[in-house]
Amino acid sequence: MTRFIHDQFSKDYLEELLKPFGKVQAPSRVAAEVREIDVLFSPFTTQTANIETLGLLGKMATTAAIFEPFRNPATKEEITDCLLKLLEVRNAIQREANRNKTSIPTAEIPQLWVLTPTASEAIISGFGATFKSDWVEGVYFLPEYLRTAIVVIHQLPSTQETLWLRILGRGRVQQQAVDELTALPANHPFVEVTLELLYSLQQNLRINQNIEIDDRELVMRLAPLYQEDRARAIQEGEQKGEQKVILRQLNRRFGDIDLSLIEQIKGLSTEKLEALAEQLLDFNEVADLATWLQQQQESQNQ
Template sequence: MTRFIHDQFSKDYLEELLKPYGKVQAPSRVAAEVREIDVLFSPFSTQTANLATLGLLGKMATTSAIFEPFRNPASKEEITDCLLKLLEVRNAIQREANRTKTPISAGEIPHLWVLTPTASETIISGFGASLKSDWVEGVYFLPEYLRTAIVVIHQLPCTQETLWLRILGRGRVQQRAIDELAALPANHPFQRVTLELLYSLQQNLRINQNIETDDRELVMRLAPLYQEDRERARQEGLQQGLQQGEQQLILRLLNRRFGEIDLSLIEQVQRLSIEQLEALGEQLLDFSEVADLAAWLNQQQETKNQ
């Protein structure tokens, strides 16, 4: 169960980082057996220079790309499935080119990036993957015409350039990346949105009773960071910003839990005070359906009117 929570976090995270620079489809369906691509990205031609902000991830996104992140080490079957998705996308592009009688440019066919925490030597050698001198340690390229690389996150050097990929690691690698993220200047363009996604991940993990050791440690690491973040905002007098951030977090959790919710309920949540939002954040863990949320909001309104 928690694997799917991490899968959704990875898709949301990559989408948030990449959407200022291009078109993101997450997930994107391809033909044949209706396989879903986790993140399909096409850069805006005017934004490629700005991708340097994302370091190694930005370098990967300078051309069309498919990102397939894995919480657990990707198996040979999973990597093969990713290759099938790439080939199906390539075939779709070829069919369209044949229909319109236009040539395919090299940049139209996406590059596949398989993001895995670890990978055995057997996996790397079995796919004929190898390092390149102009790329960092941990990025293994398959033969040229396959347009694919296996990115072993736990082998990446601990530098600013790799931070945005190491956030998708596990255990100590991920926790160190979170520490580095928290140390970034508050005005960094991606610090706030990443922290909010991590806080949402933390809340989703807390809902589950049976979670792995790595997940328990992640929840414990994020809890004080969230409290410090909230207290810092209070001390700086950023009550309005804090309230908006709390609203976004609560609405994100509600959407994850129940899907699309009625606009009237969203408006009621947006009118809650910061104290009520904090109370809702704890209470929603016990909600089983949208009706529970509506009843809770009505109770808050009745209390206010007394």
């Protein structure tokens, strides 16, 4: 169960970081038997934002790309399935080119990035993947025409350039990345959205009964950060900021929230917002939120 929670986090995370720089589809379906690409990315023709902000991830996103993140080490079967997805996308592009009687520009064929926490030497050598001197340690490229690389997250150097990929790691690698994230300036363009996604991940993991040791440690690491952010917002009198954080958390967990519920949340006092921020960790569905808001209304009218 927790693997699917992390899968959704990875897709949401990559989508949020990449959408200023191009079109992001997460997930995207290909083939008649329906294979889902985790994240399909097409860069804007003209960049209006600085993609270098994302370091190594930004370098990967300078061309069309498919991102396939794995919570557990990717198996040879899973990597092979990723290659099939890439070939199906390439075939679709080729069919379109044939209809238009044009050739395919190399830049239009996506580069596949398989993001895995670890990978054995047998996996790397079995796919004929090798290191390139103009890339950092931990990035292994398959033969040229396959347009694929295996990114071993736990082998990446601990630098700011690799931070946005190490967030998708496990255990100490991920926790160190979280520490580095919180040390960045608060006005960094991706700090706020990344923390909100991590807080949402924490909440989803917290309500899971069969949580793994790595996940339990991550929950414990994120809990004080979440409380500090809420406390800071309250101390600064940023009631609207508190509302924004809560609404984003609810949207991440339950999708779009009914406007009537949003209006009720906006009408809550700072004290009630603080209570809601604590209580929403235990909500399993939107109906729990509606019930809680109704209870607050009833207590206020008494």
